[in-house]
Amino acid sequence: MTPTLFFTLAKALEIPIREILMTLVWPIISGLVMAAVVGGANSVIPFHGPPRLAIDIALGGLTFTSAMMALWFLRGRPAGPEAQFWQRLPIVSVVVDVAARSVTQTQNSPWPATEPASQWLKQRA
Amino acid sequence: MGRYSVAYDVTTLPSEELINPVVTALFPVMVKVQRDPVKRTEIYLSVLYWSALLCVSTSVGICLVGDDMVDLVLGPKWVDVKPLVPWLALSFGLVAMSSNVYAALDSTGRASTSAGLQWIRLIGLAAIVLPVAYYFKDLEKIAMSRFWALC
Numbered sequence: 393m394t395p396t397l398f399f400t401l402a403k404a405l406e407i408p409i410r411e412i413l414m415t416l417v418w419p420i421i422s423g424l425v426m427a428a429v430v431g432g433a434n435s436v437i438p439f440h441g442p443p444r445l446a447i448d449i450a451l452g453g454l455t456f457t458s459a460m461m462a463l464w465f466l467r468g469r470p471a472g473p474e475a476q477f478w479q480r481l482p483i484v485s486v487v488v489d490v491a492a493r494s495v496t497q498t499q500n501s502p503w504p505a506t507e508p509a510s511q512w513l514k515q516r517a
Numbered sequence: 518m519g520r521y522s523v524a525y526d527v528t529t530l531p532s533e534e535l536i537n538p539v540v541t542a543l544f545p546v547m548v549k550v551q552r553d554p555v556k557r558t559e560i561y562l563s564v565l566y567w568s569a570l571l572c573v574s575t576s577v578g579i580c581l582v583g584d585d586m587v588d589l590v591l592g593p594k595w596v597d598v599k600p601l602v603p604w605l606a607l608s609f610g611l612v613a614m615s616s617n618v619y620a621a622l623d624s625t626g627r628a629s630t631s632a633g634l635q636w637i638r639l640i641g642l643a644a645i646v647l648p649v650a651y652y653f654k655d656l657e658k659i660a661m662s663r664f665w666a667l668c
Contacts, residue, residue, distance in 0.1 A: 393641045394611050394667055397618040397634055404627055407558045415566050416614075423573035430581045445585035452581060456574050472563070473570060 418467075422459035429455040521656050524598035527590055528583070528606040529613075532575040536613040539567055540620050547624035561621055568614050576610025579603075604660035611667045642666050 402409040430452045437444050457477075464474035543564050550556040579586065583602030587595055622631035645666035650659050 393638050394615045396637065397615045400630065400634055401618045401621055404622060404630055405557060405561065405625060406554060407561065411558070411562055412565065415562050416569050419566070419569040419573040423577040426574070427577055427581060430578075434581070440588070441585060442589055445582055445589060448582045448585070449578070452574075452578050456578075460570070472566060 418460065418463050421463060422456050425459040426452050426456040520595070520598045521601065521659070523591065523595065524587075524601040524660075525605050525609075527587070527598075528579050528602050529609040531579065532572055532606075532609055532613045535571045535575060536568060536616065539564060539571070540617050543617055543620045544624045547621055551625045557625070561617070564617055565614075568617055572610045572614040576606045576613075579606040600657040601660045604657070604664045608660070608664040608667055611664075638667075 398412050399409060401407065402412055430448050433451055434444070434448065437447065461474055461478070464470070464472070464478075469475065469478075543561075546560055546564075547557065550560060580603040583606065584599050587599050587602060591598065619631045619635065622628070622634070642663065646659060646662050649662040653659075
């Protein structure tokens with residue numbers, strides 16, 4: 393019945409149904425990735441209880457966030473929650489800087505070694 | 518009924534607490550832009566995206582950690598509710614993700630459409646869940662039928 397609600401709303405407010413579907417698809421993909429990773433981890437973790445719960449929550453949060461961010465990058469970094477997250481989490485930029493620098497320095501990238509990766513990415517965007 | 522009710526409370530609490538402020542804020546914002554279709558669409562899709570992020574992450578998350586969460590939150594006397602948790606979590610995820618539809622319709626003067634949809638949902642749920650409850654008398658099957666009815 394949930395699709396009926398979105399179809400009715402799309403018709404009433406003249407919102408293209410494709411826009412609604414494309415809005416929902418990215419969180420759903422991230423949820424599926426999280427389910428696969430946490431489900432897989434649970435099948436190999438030999439213990440139960442609060443320790444496994446803590447591991448699952450940490451792993452699930454990390455996986456969901458990583459999947460959302462990866463999809464956001466693939467979509468060309470549109471405005472939205474991920475952009476706010478990216479801007480407000482300097483540590484992510486630092487990690488990407490270090491990782492990207494180690495990769496690009498071995499591949500003769502046009503990205504100058506003295507420039508932070510986040511700055512370079514912004515300029516390219 | 519007690520087990521179903523407790524399982525429902527435990528599984529829906531995180532999603533409910535996160536999604537309610539989003540839906541509550543949608544109404545006045547949509548009222549403001551109801552005569553501007555472009556802005557209205559933009560705002561609605563933005564809220565829908567936030568809702569989907571929150572609902573998918575919490576409902577799928579609870580579905581995955583349900584067993585350990587019941588042990589920790591409710592204790593060993595409530596192990597019977599474990600099979601209900603994934604179905605109720607996913608059901609509420611769907612309900613919460615689509616709850617902004619009613620706010621969007623209400624705020625743009627389409628209260629009768631909104632009411633009609635709520636009646637359709639209620640009748641559809643009753644048509645699927647009541648026969649399952651009557652025939653099987655099994656809480657897990659009732660929770661499953663609730664989820665499939667909402668899909």
